[in-house]
Amino acid sequence: MADRIVAARVIVTSPGRNFVTLKIETASGLSGIGDATLNGRELAVASYLADHVVPTLIGRDPAAIEDTWQYLYRGAYWRRGPVTMSAIAAVDVALWDIKAKAAGMPLYQLLGGASRESMLCYSHANGADIEAAMDSVAGHLAQGYKAIRVQAGVPGLKRIYGVHSAHGDSTQHQDRPDEGDWDTASYLRHAPRIFEAARARFGEELHLLHDAHHRLLPNEAARLGQDLEPYRLFWLEDVTPAENQAAFRTVRAKTTTPLAVGEVFNTIWDCQALITEQLIDYIRATLVHAGGITHVRRIADLAALYGVRTGFHGASDLSPVTMGAALHFDRWVPNFGIQEYSIHPNEAAEVFQWNWSFRDGMLHCGETPGHGVEIDETAAAKFPYRRSYLDVNRLQDGTLWNW
Numbered sequence: 001m002a003d004r005i006v007a008a009r010v011i012v013t014s015p016g017r018n019f020v021t022l023k024i025e026t027a028s029g030l031s032g033i034g035d036a037t038l039n040g041r042e043l044a045v046a047s048y049l050a051d052h053v054v055p056t057l058i059g060r061d062p063a064a065i066e067d068t069w070q071y072l073y074r075g076a077y078w079r080r081g082p083v084t085m086s087a088i089a090a091v092d093v094a095l096w097d098i099k100a101k102a103a104g105m106p107l108y109q110l111l112g113g114a115s116r117e118s119m120l121c122y123s124h125a126n127g128a129d130i131e132a133a134m135d136s137v138a139g140h141l142a143q144g145y146k147a148i149r150v151q152a153g154v155p156g157l158k159r160i161y162g163v164h165s166a167h168g169d170s171t172q173h174q175d176r177p178d179e180g181d182w183d184t185a186s187y188l189r190h191a192p193r194i195f196e197a198a199r200a201r202f203g204e205e206l207h208l209l210h211d212a213h214h215r216l217l218p219n220e221a222a223r224l225g226q227d228l229e230p231y232r233l234f235w236l237e238d239v240t241p242a243e244n245q246a247a248f249r250t251v252r253a254k255t256t257t258p259l260a261v262g263e264v265f266n267t268i269w270d271c272q273a274l275i276t277e278q279l280i281d282y283i284r285a286t287l288v289h290a291g292g293i294t295h296v297r298r299i300a301d302l303a304a305l306y307g308v309r310t311g312f313h314g315a316s317d318l319s320p321v322t323m324g325a326a327l328h329f330d331r332w333v334p335n336f337g338i339q340e341y342s343i344h345p346n347e348a349a350e351v352f353q354w355n356w357s358f359r360d361g362m363l364h365c366g367e368t369p370g371h372g373v374e375i376d377e378t379a380a381a382k383f384p385y386r387r388s389y390l391d392v393n394r395l396q397d398g399t400l401w402n403w
C-alpha cells in the first residue's frame, strides 16, 4: 500500500541568520526536509507553505513527486515567482529526501548515480582594498581552495556588495535595509586591477571568479568582460540583469570571458534564451529558488544540450539543507561546472546536522540515505526569527540602482 503524508510543518529559525525549513512526515514513519529560505522575504514563503500548501499535502502519496510538483505549480494558477517557486522547492526536496530514505539510498543514486566522486567549489575572498583582498585570497589558498571569487572595495565608494556587508548577503537584523553606494565608471576602472594583482601574486593556475552583481548595463558589461580577458577568469557573474535575456547577446558577442548568471532565477523560462542561444557558460539557478530538484533537473538537462554547465548559487542564505541536496545533484549532473560554497554561521550547526565535507578544495557529499541533512527542532526553537534585509544600492546622486 502506498505511504501517505500525515504531517508537514514549517520551521522558522535564526541561528546566525534566518532559515525557513519544511519538514514532511509519512504514515510509515519516514521524514524529509526541504529549504524554503528567501533572503529578506522569509516569512512570505513560510506563510505560503503553512497557510496554502501544507493543508493540501496531508494524505498525499509522498512517492508521487512529479504529480505533487505539477499540482503545486499548475494548481496555484499564478505561475512562477520567487515565493511560489521557493515553496514548491521545499516540498520537492523534502519528498526526494523521503524517497531516497525509503529506497535506502543516498539521493544521488536515485538521480542516476555518481558522475564524479567530489565537486570543485569556490569560496569568497574580499577586502576593503586590493591588498586586503589578496591577503584574503592567500588565506583561502592555505585552506585548500582551488577556485576563489574575489571582490574588493572601490576607491571612493563606501559600501559595496561582497566587501562591506557580511558575506555580501547581509546577516544584519534590523527594520530597514542598509544602503550602499555605486559608481559604474569607478568600478570599471578598478576591477581589472584586482585581477592583475591576483595573477601577479598567485600565478596562472588558480581559478578566479568575480561577481558584478547586476550593476552594469550590457555595453558596460561587455567592456568589463574585455578588460578582464587577460586574466582568464573562470567566470564573470551577473554582469547585467537578465529579465531581458536578449541583453546578453551584446555581452556575449563582445567578450570571451565566461559568463555565469541565474541566482535570482525561478524557472526554466528565465534562462530559455540564455541557454538555447548559448549566451552564457554557467547556469546558477539553484534548488531552493527554482522549484527544487524536479525543476532544476529540467534546466540542467536543457543546459547540457547547449554546452552550458551548472554553477549553483551557494551563499550562506541557502541553508545547509539546500547545500546537502545540491551536492547530491552535483554528484550526478553530467554537465556539472562548479559549486559555490559558503560556511554557515557557527550556530547553524546547532540546528542542522549534515554530512558533507570539504577537503583539498573539493566538496564530498554523504553516503547516508536521503540528502543527508536533518533539523533539530528543539534547537531551532532557541533561535527565533529576526527581521533582516539585503542592502539596497544608490548611485551617488541618490538614484536607486541594482544592489
Ligand code: EZ4
Pocket: 039, 167, 168, 169, 211, 213, 263, 313, 315, 316, 317, 340, 390
Ligand atoms: O547576494 O545570496 O553569488 N552570490 C551572491 C550572494 C547573493 C545573496 C542574496 O541573498 O551574489 O551573495
Ligand code: CO
Pocket: 211, 213, 237, 238, 263
Ligand atoms: Co552572485
